[in-house]
Amino acid sequence: MGRRGVLRLLGVGALGIAPLPILPSLLRSALSGKLVRSRGPVARTPDGRIRQWSMVIDLRRCDGCQSVGLPPQCTAACIEGHFGPEPMEWIQVFEGDLPGGGTQFIPTPCQQCQNPPCVNVCPVAATFSTPEGTVLIDQERCIGCRICMAACPYDRRFFNWGKAPVPPESLMADYSAEHQVPTRRGTVMKCDFCPDMMRDGVLPYCVQACPNNAIYYGDLEEDVASNGDEIIVVSRFLSENQAYRIKEDLGTKPRVYYIPGHGEAVGRDVFKKGRLPTRWPWVETVKGARTWKR
Amino acid sequence: MEAVTTARERLERAALAPVTGTSRWYYAWVAFLLMVIAWGVYAYSRQLHDGLIVTGMRDRISWGLYITTFVFFIGISHAGTLISAILRVSQARWRTPITRMAEFITVVALCCGALFVIIDLGRPDRVLNVIIYGRWQSPIIWDVLAITTYLTASIAYLFLPMIPDLALFRDRLAGRVAGWRIRLYDLLSVRWQGTAAQWRYMGGAITTAMILIIPIAVSVHTVVSWIFAMTLREPWNSTIFGAFFVAGAIFSGIATLIVVMAVLRKVYHLEEYITEKHFVYLGYLMAAFALIMIYGNISEYLTTGYKMEEGAEFHFRQLFLEQFAGFYWFYLIGGLVVPGLLILLPWTRNIWGIVAAALLVDAAMWVERYFIVVAGFRVPLMPYKPSVYAPTWVELSVMAAGFALFALLITLFVKVFPILAVWEVAEDLETPELAPEAGRLPSGAAPEPAGGGSR
Numbered sequence: 197m198g199r200r201g202v203l204r205l206l207g208v209g210a211l212g213i214a215p216l217p218i219l220p221s222l223l224r225s226a227l228s229g230k231l232v233r234s235r236g237p238v239a240r241t242p243d244g245r246i247r248q249w250s251m252v253i254d255l256r257r258c259d260g261c262q263s264v265g266l267p268p269q270c271t272a273a274c275i276e277g278h279f280g281p282e283p284m285e286w287i288q289v290f291e292g293d294l295p296g297g298g299t300q301f302i303p304t305p306c307q308q309c310q311n312p313p314c315v316n317v318c319p320v321a322a323t324f325s326t327p328e329g330t331v332l333i334d335q336e337r338c339i340g341c342r343i344c345m346a347a348c349p350y351d352r353r354f355f356n357w358g359k360a361p362v363p364p365e366s367l368m369a370d371y372s373a374e375h376q377v378p379t380r381r382g383t384v385m386k387c388d389f390c391p392d393m394m395r396d397g398v399l400p401y402c403v404q405a406c407p408n409n410a411i412y413y414g415d416l417e418e419d420v421a422s423n424g425d426e427i428i429v430v431s432r433f434l435s436e437n438q439a440y441r442i443k444e445d446l447g448t449k450p451r452v453y454y455i456p457g458h459g460e461a462v463g464r465d466v467f468k469k470g471r472l473p474t475r476w477p478w479v480e481t482v483k484g485a486r487t488w489k490r
Numbered sequence: 491m492e493a494v495t496t497a498r499e500r501l502e503r504a505a506l507a508p509v510t511g512t513s514r515w516y517y518a519w520v521a522f523l524l525m526v527i528a529w530g531v532y533a534y535s536r537q538l539h540d541g542l543i544v545t546g547m548r549d550r551i552s553w554g555l556y557i558t559t560f561v562f563f564i565g566i567s568h569a570g571t572l573i574s575a576i577l578r579v580s581q582a583r584w585r586t587p588i589t590r591m592a593e594f595i596t597v598v599a600l601c602c603g604a605l606f607v608i609i610d611l612g613r614p615d616r617v618l619n620v621i622i623y624g625r626w627q628s629p630i631i632w633d634v635l636a637i638t639t640y641l642t643a644s645i646a647y648l649f650l651p652m653i654p655d656l657a658l659f660r661d662r663l664a665g666r667v668a669g670w671r672i673r674l675y676d677l678l679s680v681r682w683q684g685t686a687a688q689w690r691y692m693g694g695a696i697t698t699a700m701i702l703i704i705p706i707a708v709s710v711h712t713v714v715s716w717i718f719a720m721t722l723r724e725p726w727n728s729t730i731f732g733a734f735f736v737a738g739a740i741f742s743g744i745a746t747l748i749v750v751m752a753v754l755r756k757v758y759h760l761e762e763y764i765t766e767k768h769f770v771y772l773g774y775l776m777a778a779f780a781l782i783m784i785y786g787n788i789s790e791y792l793t794t795g796y797k798m799e800e801g802a803e804f805h806f807r808q809l810f811l812e813q814f815a816g817f818y819w820f821y822l823i824g825g826l827v828v829p830g831l832l833i834l835l836p837w838t839r840n841i842w843g844i845v846a847a848a849l850l851v852d853a854a855m856w857v858e859r860y861f862i863v864v865a866g867f868r869v870p871l872m873p874y875k876p877s878v879y880a881p882t883w884v885e886l887s888v889m890a891a892g893f894a895l896f897a898l899l900i901t902l903f904v905k906v907f908p909i910l911a912v913w914e915v916a917e918d919l920e921t922p923e924l925a926p927e928a929g930r931l932p933s934g935a936a937p938e939p940a941g942g943g944s945r
Binding site: 337 | 547549550630
């Protein structure tokens with residue numbers, strides 16, 4: 197092969213490689229004719245600033261629903277509202293040990309990190325941060341590689357391992373990443389922070405259902421939050437009550453704040469252990485569905 | 491000169507033998523492998539039908555045998571290219587009879603390994619999303635890039651030095667084998683006539699490829715480790731992971747090369763070319779990497795264990811005392827210390843001893859990969875009871891099929907392509923003191939140091 201041949205080869209090679217960087221865009225425009233249905237319009241304050249959703253959980257008021265004699269009601273309401281399949285507890289009430297032998301109950305939704313490890317590692321941007329500061333998953337794009345589950349330090353991601361045990365009527369819902377109904381096999385799910393409900397001015401299921409009003413939900417931009425009973429100024433409430441975030445040292449910057457406690461405000465004895473196990477209320481589930489353990 | 495000609499003829503005969511003659515055992519072996527693969531395909535079809543629920547993986551231990559096998563295969567892919575490139579760069583002449591096998595292990599292992607990532611996906615139907623929506627911030631995309639680059643480079647690096655041998659096959663086999671083979675050799679030998687200009691171009695291309703492939707190979711396993719190390723989980727949150735993975739990869743790669751070499755040597759009677767010297771030299775290389783692995787383990791576990799943070803304590807207990815202790819001590823003792831001793835002690839420093847060491851290393855490195863994945867996931871993140879993971883028959887079958895595919899591709903390769911780098915070995919033959927007979931160790935004599943064979 198002479199000099200001319202080498203040059204010709206190089207030229208053809210360069211022409212062959214040149215389209216590679218724009219190949220993904222070409223494929224995208226060719227394949228996704230329909231609009232992505234993953235998300236509605238961004239929520240704004242009356243003067244047009246983007247709302248920054250956040251949650252404050254007052255552990256002084258959480259007794260794991262011992263006083264009402266039911267499984268945790270935040271979890272139950274979330275399951276009912278999202279047609280959550282067993283064994284997913286998007287907001288899960290963990291029982292943590294306290295020094296001295298007592299325990300505390302910690303309702304744990306997705307922490308909506310501002311430096312989210314799951315979003316960082318997702319290969320296809322199926323999980324993404326929104327302008328409102330929350331993290332969502334587009335189950336119509338997720339490839340099920342589960343690296344986000346490896347990355348999440350809060351154990352807040354759930355996988356649809358098989359045909360999920362959900363009621364048949366859930367399959368008729370219009371899918372959106374803000375509500376995640378119906379479930380999609382082979383994809384990851386988690387707490388979506390209910391931005392679709394807040395757009396209509398309705399508090400998330402878990403907040404509504406808490407019998408002790410332990411969960412506040414609101415907007416950091418307007419510095420206001422509500423547990424459905426009272427309204428707080430978030431900055432003052434957090435500062436005056438020794439608020440903390442789970443695993444603060446990891447630098448994930450969660451949007452879920454906790455006020456330390458063990459249910460003392462609602463009369464729980466710190467040594468009274470245990471909560472009732474979560475139940476999934478579905479009488480009828482889709483044909484051929486099976487539950488699994490976490 | 492007379493002796494050289496006959497040696498050359500014997501060499502060509504040895505290289506051509508697998509292609510020209512096929513025994514009954516060969517068909518039986520291929521049939522067996524095909525059956526294992528068919529069973530694995532059936533198992534995978536169950537998984538496609540029912541979802542990943544048929545595996546033992548669940549939310550809290552969400553990667554298992556598949557990712558273990560992926561990491562292991564990418565690891566043994568370092569057998570080839572890296573070892574052969576390093577030996578070529580350092581001009582160790584004794585490498586010539588083994589480079590072709592080594593390079594082929596790389597290509598096959600990469601293909602098998604990449605397959606397991608797709609098998610592990612919850613939505614394999616959406617695998618194209620990786621290209622359509624891929625984002626460079628994700629370690630998975632780094633992996634896709636690194637592995638495809640490495641695969642391309644490995645194929646080039648396998649192919650380039652094979653061209654003269656393919657031409658030899660084209661010329662020697664004309665009329666003796668099926669027409670498609672001749673057409674294949676004709677096509678692949680790219681009109682090689684052995685002119686001085688062709689030799690010069692090929693030499694240049696090989697030099698470029700071998701220098702490029704070393705950093706690529708190192709990057710590949712570093713990036714594989716970053717799938718784990720880019721997370722906040724206690725046992726994975728480590729800066730040593732990349733280097734540790736690369737060392738482990740080369741370690742298990744050498745072991746695999748030794749095993750494959752021993753099998754092919756036996757089956758195709760290559761004793762004249764693959765001698766005890768090759769096993770001993772590769773054994774030395776493996777012993778060196780055993781020492782590096784021991785160093786890596788001490789460095790990793792002493793720095794975390796000395797301080798014993800909460801998650802580290804759990805991890806140490808499950809590895810060294812509880813759940814995984816039996817297998818973990820097997821990895822440490824049986825996979826690092828014993829193989830090292832087998833190689834270093836003079837009375838086991840023979841083919842059998844070194845093959846035994848290599849088998850131990852391969853088993854132990856698989857176990858190590860398994861613990862990195864499963865034990866890493868098992869450390870609880872929140873106040874819940876630690877999960878358990880037990881692979882199901884589906885995962886075991888698919889994994890077995892993966893190994894069968896690896897063996898099958900190598901089996902088929904030796905039937906079609908030259909397993910010895912004929913021209914490179916022939917070059918050695920022309921220097922009398924390097925004739926294969928001289929390569930055999932006199933019994934009891936201490937072998938010369940690895941790499942010194944050329945001087």
